[in-house]
Amino acid sequence: MLIDAAFQGLSWNLAHDVRELFAFHFMVNALLAGTAVAVMGGAVGWFMVLRRQAFAGHTLAMIAFPGAAGATLAGLPIAFGYFGACAAGALALAGVSGRHSRESAATGTVQAFALGLGFLFVGLYHGLLNGLQALLFGTFLGIDDGQVRTIVAVVVVALAALAVGARPLLFASVDADVARAAGVPVRLLSFSFLLLLGLAVAATSQITGALLVFALLVTPAATAHRLTSRPLVGLGLSVAIALVVTWLGLALAFFSVYPVGFYVTSLAFAPYVVARSLRR
Amino acid sequence: MSEAIRLEDAAAARGRHVIWEHVSLTVEQGEFVAVLGSNGAGKSTFLDVVLGLLPLHHGSARILGRAPGDANAEIGYLPQRHNFDASARIRGVDVVRLGLDGARWGVPLPGRPARARKERLREVIALVGAESYAERPIGALSGGEQQRLLIAQALVRRPRLLLLDEPLDSLDLTNQAGVAALVQRICRDEGVAVLLVAHDVNPILGYLDRVVYFAGGTAVAGTPAEVITSETLSRLYGAPVEVLRTGDGRLVVVGVPEPPFVHGSRHAH
Numbered sequence: 001m002l003i004d005a006a007f008q009g010l011s012w013n014l015a016h017d018v019r020e021l022f023a024f025h026f027m028v029n030a031l032l033a034g035t036a037v038a039v040m041g042g043a044v045g046w047f048m049v050l051r052r053q054a055f056a057g058h059t060l061a062m063i064a065f066p067g068a069a070g071a072t073l074a075g076l077p078i079a080f081g082y083f084g085a086c087a088a089g090a091l092a093l094a095g096v097s098g099r100h101s102r103e104s105a106a107t108g109t110v111q112a113f114a115l116g117l118g119f120l121f122v123g124l125y126h127g128l129l130n131g132l133q134a135l136l137f138g139t140f141l142g143i144d145d146g147q148v149r150t151i152v153a154v155v156v157v158a159l160a161a162l163a164v165g166a167r168p169l170l171f172a173s174v175d176a177d178v179a180r181a182a183g184v185p186v187r188l189l190s191f192s193f194l195l196l197l198g199l200a201v202a203a204t205s206q207i208t209g210a211l212l213v214f215a216l217l218v219t220p221a222a223t224a225h226r227l228t229s230r231p232l233v234g235l236g237l238s239v240a241i242a243l244v245v246t247w248l249g250l251a252l253a254f255f256s257v258y259p260v261g262f263y264v265t266s267l268a269f270a271p272y273v274v275a276r277s278l279r280r
Numbered sequence: 281m282s283e284a285i286r287l288e289d290a291a292a293a294r295g296r297h298v299i300w301e302h303v304s305l306t307v308e309q310g311e312f313v314a315v316l317g318s319n320g321a322g323k324s325t326f327l328d329v330v331l332g333l334l335p336l337h338h339g340s341a342r343i344l345g346r347a348p349g350d351a352n353a354e355i356g357y358l359p360q361r362h363n364f365d366a367s368a369r370i371r372g373v374d375v376v377r378l379g380l381d382g383a384r385w386g387v388p389l390p391g392r393p394a395r396a397r398k399e400r401l402r403e404v405i406a407l408v409g410a411e412s413y414a415e416r417p418i419g420a421l422s423g424g425e426q427q428r429l430l431i432a433q434a435l436v437r438r439p440r441l442l443l444l445d446e447p448l449d450s451l452d453l454t455n456q457a458g459v460a461a462l463v464q465r466i467c468r469d470e471g472v473a474v475l476l477v478a479h480d481v482n483p484i485l486g487y488l489d490r491v492v493y494f495a496g497g498t499a500v501a502g503t504p505a506e507v508i509t510s511e512t513l514s515r516l517y518g519a520p521v522e523v524l525r526t527g528d529g530r531l532v533v534v535g536v537p538e539p540p541f542v543h544g545s546r547h548a549h
Contacts, residue, residue: 163387167382167383167388170378174370174374178379178433179383181357183383229416
């Protein structure tokens with residue numbers, strides 16, 4: 001972990017600790033990017049759980065890994081690698097999946113190949129070897145200004161698109177046949193949602209790492225679906241859980257020696273367990 | 281203008297295959313009409329024609345006084361479907377609301393329209409008698425409860441014509457009669473014409489005004505007493521068919537020839 005002369009560690013003074021959190025530029029970047037990512041992950045994740053596309057989401061995360069590793073190898077900005085790979089992966093998934101997107105064998109094949117490719121890139125780029133853990137399990141270090149700008153821009157555009165299409169998407173997700181009969185462009189929406197999911201995965205990977213994307217994308221959404229069947233309340237709850245989990249996770253990682261991915265997943269898991277035991 | 285549907289010497293074809301022809305019929309406003317016939321006889325094709333999804337091969341059709349497809353905003357349509365998955369965690373009232381504004385883009389704004397929307401939802405849920413379970417997740421409801429909410433969804437925009445494709449399929453006999461009684465009440469009270477595609481006429485026989493029977497590449501329309509007879513059905517099928525009436529008033533059709541295999545529109549998807 002980064003030990004700086006200015007760093008004083010955790011005290012019992014909350015105001016002081018929060019001030020310390022914001023004293024470092026890299027931490028401000030992490031909090032900014034984390035906030036954007038949590039809002040998007042919570043919202044897109046809610047629809048993903050409703051549409052039962054968690055497997056597609058997982059596959060996109062596996063594609064994010066070679067994307068990021070490949071971008072580093074090629075000397076491109078890492079955000080470019082994440083977003084580019086996930087967008088391309090979403091297009092490919094939309095291509096292989098039929099109307100009912102049950103092409104799990106094809107999807108699984110792509111997933112395995114993507115992971116392998118990622119390791120190849122990491123192997124080719126020797127200097128990245130230390131970064132392997134960060135790519136897979138997340139980091140709050142080294143999120144640069146450009147990355148923050150890209151993430152925030154993507155999230156704003158994606159959320160605007162989600163807001164505009166929310167009702168038809170809900171209709172198509174709940175009842176595709178009736179929605180189609182009512183004039184909702186079901187196929188276009190299913191394609192657009194995969195793209196949106198790809199962007200959400202790419203953004204989330206940059207905080208949680210490719211393997212732990214689900215901590216923000218699935219767990220808060222699944223908890224919200226357990227707790228309420230009101231769509232707006234559920235969406236809000238999902239975003240709120242993702243936000244709290246991200247902020248706390250980043251803060252805890254900052255003050256301790258354990259990686260951020262561990263905190264985010266554990267913090268997200270706790271409310272899920274509580275929600276499951278509350279409601280059957 | 282009281283005719284909901286008028287077909288004159290109509291023929292429908294899928295590709296080069298003529299499904300039915302020489303069909304002339306009218307459905308009046310407020311009538312409850314069952315669409316009957318074997319699989320592949322052209323019942324779903326008929327609904328496609330009414331919705332303007334399939335242009336007529338021959339003849340003419342007027343739907344609510346307009347060309348097919350032009351009046352779809354005033355048609356409520358419930359496609360043939362399976363039940364919601366048990367894990368579908370969205371409330372019944374939300375499913376009904378999708379019928380109101382689920383196809384709209386953009387973010388709904390609060391204010392007067394929102395209150396009117398709420399009021400209409402309350403009204404239509406009361407109409408189908410779903411007040412006690414509309415707030416529960418749709419996946420947790422029985423088939424009959426889900427079907428009532430889906431009918432409410434199709435009714436919520438005050439259509440003048442309601443198309444229900446085999447809504448009774450997955451229901452037990454009690455619920456079939458319950459939904460048929462509900463549909464009859466909707467016809468009477470709201471003046472909506474209803475076309476209900478059914479497999480078996482018996483559960484709904486007591487509630488119907490008229491039937492349209494598809495068989496032998498054509499269709500006849502009339503009251504059940506006119507159409508479901510040995511003479512009419514034998515003529516339709518071009519083979520001797522006998523209609524028997526059991527002691528409790530049920531109709532049993534005997535001797536229906538096996539339908540030739542037509543790419544069944546019923547199983548096409």
